[in-house]
Amino acid sequence: MEEVSNKQVVLKDYVNGFPKESDMLINTSATISLNLPQGSNALLVKNLYLSCDPYMRNRMTKTEDSYVPSFTPGSPMEGFGVAKVLDSGHANFKKGDLFWGITGWEEYSIITAPESVFKIEHTDVPLSYYTGILGMPGMTAYFGFYEICAPKKGECVFVSAASGAVGQLVGQFAKLLGCYVVGSAGTKEKVELLKNKFGFDEAFNYKEEQDLDATLKRYFPDGIDIYFENVGGKMLEAVLLNMRLHGRISVCGMISQYNLEQGDGVRNLFCLVSKRLSMKGFIVADHYHLYPKYMEMVIPLIKQGKICYIEDIVEGLESTPVTLVGLFSGRNVGKQVVVVARE
Amino acid sequence: MEEVSNKQVVLKDYVNGFPKESDMLINTSATISLNLPQGSNALLVKNLYLSCDPYMRNRMTKTEDSYVPSFTPGSPMEGFGVAKVLDSGHANFKKGDLFWGITGWEEYSIITAPESVFKIEHTDVPLSYYTGILGMPGMTAYFGFYEICAPKKGECVFVSAASGAVGQLVGQFAKLLGCYVVGSAGTKEKVELLKNKFGFDEAFNYKEEQDLDATLKRYFPDGIDIYFENVGGKMLEAVLLNMRLHGRISVCGMISQYNLEQGDGVRNLFCLVSKRLSMKGFIVADHYHLYPKYMEMVIPLIKQGKICYIEDIVEGLESTPVTLVGLFSGRNVGKQVVVVARE
Numbered sequence: 089m090e091e092v093s094n095k096q097v098v099l100k101d102y103v104n105g106f107p108k109e110s111d112m113l114i115n116t117s118a119t120i121s122l123n124l125p126q127g128s129n130a131l132l133v134k135n136l137y138l139s140c141d142p143y144m145r146n147r148m149t150k151t152e153d154s155y156v157p158s159f160t161p162g163s164p165m166e167g168f169g170v171a172k173v174l175d176s177g178h179a180n181f182k183k184g185d186l187f188w189g190i191t192g193w194e195e196y197s198i199i200t201a202p203e204s205v206f207k208i209e210h211t212d213v214p215l216s217y218y219t220g221i222l223g224m225p226g227m228t229a230y231f232g233f234y235e236i237c238a239p240k241k242g243e244c245v246f247v248s249a250a251s252g253a254v255g256q257l258v259g260q261f262a263k264l265l266g267c268y269v270v271g272s273a274g275t276k277e278k279v280e281l282l283k284n285k286f287g288f289d290e291a292f293n294y295k296e297e298q299d300l301d302a303t304l305k306r307y308f309p310d311g312i313d314i315y316f317e318n319v320g321g322k323m324l325e326a327v328l329l330n331m332r333l334h335g336r337i338s339v340c341g342m343i344s345q346y347n348l349e350q351g352d353g354v355r356n357l358f359c360l361v362s363k364r365l366s367m368k369g370f371i372v373a374d375h376y377h378l379y380p381k382y383m384e385m386v387i388p389l390i391k392q393g394k395i396c397y398i399e400d401i402v403e404g405l406e407s408t409p410v411t412l413v414g415l416f417s418g419r420n421v422g423k424q425v426v427v428v429a430r431e
Numbered sequence: 432m433e434e435v436s437n438k439q440v441v442l443k444d445y446v447n448g449f450p451k452e453s454d455m456l457i458n459t460s461a462t463i464s465l466n467l468p469q470g471s472n473a474l475l476v477k478n479l480y481l482s483c484d485p486y487m488r489n490r491m492t493k494t495e496d497s498y499v500p501s502f503t504p505g506s507p508m509e510g511f512g513v514a515k516v517l518d519s520g521h522a523n524f525k526k527g528d529l530f531w532g533i534t535g536w537e538e539y540s541i542i543t544a545p546e547s548v549f550k551i552e553h554t555d556v557p558l559s560y561y562t563g564i565l566g567m568p569g570m571t572a573y574f575g576f577y578e579i580c581a582p583k584k585g586e587c588v589f590v591s592a593a594s595g596a597v598g599q600l601v602g603q604f605a606k607l608l609g610c611y612v613v614g615s616a617g618t619k620e621k622v623e624l625l626k627n628k629f630g631f632d633e634a635f636n637y638k639e640e641q642d643l644d645a646t647l648k649r650y651f652p653d654g655i656d657i658y659f660e661n662v663g664g665k666m667l668e669a670v671l672l673n674m675r676l677h678g679r680i681s682v683c684g685m686i687s688q689y690n691l692e693q694g695d696g697v698r699n700l701f702c703l704v705s706k707r708l709s710m711k712g713f714i715v716a717d718h719y720h721l722y723p724k725y726m727e728m729v730i731p732l733i734k735q736g737k738i739c740y741i742e743d744i745v746e747g748l749e750s751t752p753v754t755l756v757g758l759f760s761g762r763n764v765g766k767q768v769v770v771v772a773r774e
Contacts, residue, residue, distance in 0.1 A: 146705075155705040320700065339703045353696010357663060360682045360712030362489075362498040367710045369703030 091119035096164040097193035097408050103148040106347040106416060111148070112165065112409035120196045124175045131181055131199040133171040135191055136431065138405070139219035140412045140424040141167065141253070145346040155371055165193040165408075170208070170218045172431070178202040186211065188218035193408055195428060206379065210387060220253045220423035221386065221397045228340060228372040229257035230382045235375070236338035236368050237314045241266035244308055246327065249318035249343060250291065251278040251398070253423035258316045259288050260395050267314075270307045272323070274418040281421070285396050300326035311335070317367075319344045321352035328359040339369040347416055398422030434462040439507040440536035440751050446491040449690045449759060454491065455508065455752035463539045467518045474524055474542040476514040478534055479774065481748070482562035483755045483767040484510065484596070488689040498714055508536040508751075513551070513561045515774070521545040529554065531561035536751055538771060549722065553730060563596045563766035564729065564740045571683060571715040572600035573725045578718070579681035579711050580657045584609035587651055589670065592661035592686060593634065594621040594741070596766035601659045602631050603738050610657075613650045615666070617761040624764070628739050643669035657681070660710075663688045664695035671702040682712040690759055741765030 096115040103111050124132050144167055147159045159165055169191040173181050181187070181202055189205025191197045199205060208218055220226060232254070233239060245262040247255045250271025259282065262269045270290040271282045282291035290307050297303040304312070304326055311332030317324060320342025331337070345351045359365060389395040400420040402411045405428045414420055439458040446454050467475050487510055490502045502508050512534040516524050524530070524545055532548025534540045542548060551561055563569060575597070576582060588605040590598045593614025602625065605612045613633040614625045625634035633650050640646040647655070647669055654675030660667060663685025674680070688694045702708060732738040743763040745754045748771045757763055 155707075324700070339700070341704060342701050345701055351698035351701065353698045354700055355694035355696045357667070357682070357697055357710075358685050358688055358694065360710060361684060361714065363712070364498075364714055364717065365712050367700075367703060369706070369708055371704065371707055374707065 091121050092196070094118045094120040094194055094196050095405055096195075097405065098163060099148060099159045099161050099165050101161045102150045102158070103145075105349065107145065107148055107413050109409045109413050112412075114406050114409075115164075118194070120198075122174055122196065124177050124198070128177040129202070130177050131173050131202050131205075132175040133173055133187075133191065133197050133199055135169050135171045135195060135197060135428045136186075137170040137216045137219050138191075138193060138408060138426045138428055139168040139223070139225075140408065140415055140420075140426065141225070142341055142343045142346065142415055144412060145416065166190055167193060168219055168224050169428075170215050170223075171197065171199075176202075181207065186215065188223045193405070195405065206376075210383075213387075213390060216399055216401060216425050216427070217390075217397065219425050220399060221257060221390070221395075222383070224372055225253035225423065226257060226386060227376065227379055227382055229254045229261060230386070231372055231375045231378060232338045232340045232370060233258045233261050233316060235378075236370055237316070237336045239265055239267060239314055243267050243313035244311065244332070245269045245314045245316065246304070246308065246312045247271045247288075247316045247318070248294075248323050249273065249341075250288065251281050251286070251422060252318065252420075254340060255316070255318055256282075256286050256398060256422065257395070259286050262314075263287050263289075264389075264394065272319075275421075278418075278421060281398065285398065287396075294323065301329050304330040314338070316340060317342065321345055321354070325354050325356055328354070328356050328365075331359060331363050331365050333363050335363060335365050337365060337367040339367055343416070399425050401425045401427060403427050434464050435539070437461045437463040437537055437539050438748055439538075440748060441506060442491060442502045442504050442508050444504045445493045445501070446488075448692065450488065450491055450756050452752045452756050455755075457749050457752075458507075461537070463541075465517055465539065467520050467541070471520040472545070473520050474516050474545050474548075475518040476516055476530075476534065476540050476542055478512050478514045478538060478540060478771045479529075480513040480559045480562050481534075481536060481751060481769045481771055482511040482566070482568075483751065483758055483763075483769065484568070485684055485686045485689065485758055487755060488759065509533055510536060511562055511567050512771075513558050513566075514540065514542075519545075524550065529558065531566045536748070538748065549719075553726075556730075556733060559742055559744060559768050559770070560733075560740065562768050563742060564600060564733070564738075565726070567715055568596035568766060569600060569729060570719065570722055570725055572597045572604060573729070574715055574718045574721060575681045575683045575713060576601045576604050576659060578721075579713055580659070580679045582608055582610060582657055586610050586656035587654065587675070588612045588657045588659065589647070589651065589655045590614045590631075590659045590661070591637075591666050592616065592684075593631065594624050594629070594765060595661065595763075597683060598659070598661055599625075599629050599741060599765065600738070602629050605657075606630050606632075607732075607737065615662075618764075621761075621764060624741065628741065630739075637666065644672050647673040654678070659683060660685065662686050664697070668697050668699055671697070671699050671708075674702060674706050674708050676706050678706060678708050680708060680710040682710055686759070742768050744768045744770060746770050
């Protein structure tokens with residue numbers, strides 16, 4: 089059977105500290121057959137869009153008890169993406185179908201568990217959205233905000249890493265509900281986006297603040313009811329000081345901590361008692377059964393222009409290593425996507 | 432009107448670090464009239480039992496945003512106690528009634544808000560129990576375990592400061608429900624009590640353990656479903672490493688942190704995400720409406736001998752300063768009570 093070239097992004101070895109572009113390599117010598125063997129119930133797919141997400145950092149380290157398995161050095165990396173079915177051995181998919189889910193960082197992949205990916209039904213929106221607002225990050229924002237925070241109209245909401253894939257959505261969901269919403273980000277440009285595009289009430293550049301406690305007091309004179317946690321460390325410490333009684337913290341991620349050998353210590357957890365706070369972590373994969381309900385909510389919001397969604401789209405599979413690394417210095421503006429092919 | 436002597440325990444000044452006996456003084460020159468003035472709706476009471484509780488440490492520091500107001504230097508301290516009404520200006524109380532609630536660290540007190548104390552209905556149990564199993568610590572164990580932890584039969588429960596007023600009850604409630612229960616304490620004697628009196632499955636002396644993570648792995652090879660947090664700091668860090676997926680942490684107190692200028696940093700809060708944990712703090716005072724329900728449950732358990740309750744009873748108001756200080760070095764064995772008068 090004829091084989092075609094299949095460029096791949098391979099993890100060279102486990103990473104310590106801040107990941108570098110050189111931790112990955114582009115393998116140009118792999119090939120793949122574009123037909124599945126007889127009797128297979130896998131999918132043979134062409135990858136269109138690949139997603140760079142902060143959680144991937146954890147997969148680059150050797151761990152045994154993480155919630156996601158470590159990558160295998162020498163093998164292609166994997167992550168969320170949008171792909172097109174070229175050959176199907178599974179009853180739910182036929183040639184030409186599109187889906188989003190975990191796929192390889194390569195031009196073509198074999199999906200051995202087709203039950204774990206989501207067939208794309210709405211194609212009248214940009215397909216790349218299925219790596220973000222219509223995919224894992226969208227579900228993360230939806231579940232993490234509505235289910236974990238139990239938000240009420242008029243409450244005061246703080247979102248860190250607020251211009252990222254998840255943060256920009258959480259802020260807008262909160263505004264749609266009638267909350268007061270403040271976001272933090274790491275550049276002036278992102279702060280402008282938060283205020284002018286995403287409709288946050290206020291936003292600040294955490295890198296320009298000397299005293300995060302004082303900053304939060306300025307934006308939340310009466311305290312924070314809901315904190316959507318994406319960064320951890322010093323920001324969490326400052327937030328705890330500013331939470332209101334019975335506040336809720338949805339712990340989605342802690343990007344400031346992923347590259348540290350030893351995490352920053354949070355020294356004021358007694359605030360959980362004195363302010364009767366709850367902190368709850370979650371993994372969106374546990375809650376995908378809510379995806380159809382989320383789609384019912386979000387598709388009309390997109391079509392009616394009630395929600396704004398910004399992507400940072402980079403061209404070419406070769407760009408994935410530098411693009412992934414850039415997430416950890418905040419180089420991306422909006423949801424980070426890499427285009428492998430447009431169709 | 433005739434006045435009698437009213438010995439008092441007075442806070443000399445706000446405390447930094449570890450409290451000392453000399454931070455308090457016994458004032459022997461105060462006097463009080465044993466009759467209320469005409470038209471008062473207060474209670475004039477004789478204090479019988481006073482309770483020493485860890486949360487009192489917070490009141491000895493000057494803070495403006497604590498959940499309980501700071502004590503006033505130069506004035507008598509106050510805390511939970513059992514008292515007898517000598518004169519009542521309030522319709523709900525008459526002379527001779529007993530109650531538990533916040534009272535002064537003195538022989539006689541005036542209770543200006545009688546609505547805030549609980550009339551004692553059951554007098555066929557030791558009255559001192561109303562500073563513990565039948566009072567605030569009992570309600571704390573009840574609410575913090577059943578409501579915050581949502582425990583299920585067969586789950587693995589870890590209780591720190593387990594021989595204290597709250598911990599000993601949490602462990603027994605968990606055993607009654609059919610959980611596997613391990614407790615930590617700070618002396619060999621307390622460890623023996625946990626195993627032989629309170630029926631914990633296992634117990635250990637945290638002061639003799641070099642590596643709390645390894646210790647917890649030994650007692651919980653499959654991980655911890657529920658952690659009842661009384662100590663904070665290093666213990667919390669070790670527990671986070673050993674929690675099971677979807678575990679729950681009821682944050683009742685953090686006694687290891689109360690005397691520190693700067694709390695110990697907890698560096699592994701990302702476990703909240705990777706293990707989908709929830710941590711929830713509470714203040715029992717928010718939940719006293721459940722007290723009748725708790726009494727319905729616990730009185731039969733006491734009368735049927737299904738629950739064991741150990742008090743550390745010290746004689747005399749003059750003993751309160753040294754007794755309170757002893758809480759923070761773990762000198763007490765069981766619930767710490769001071770007898771001011773027996774009737």
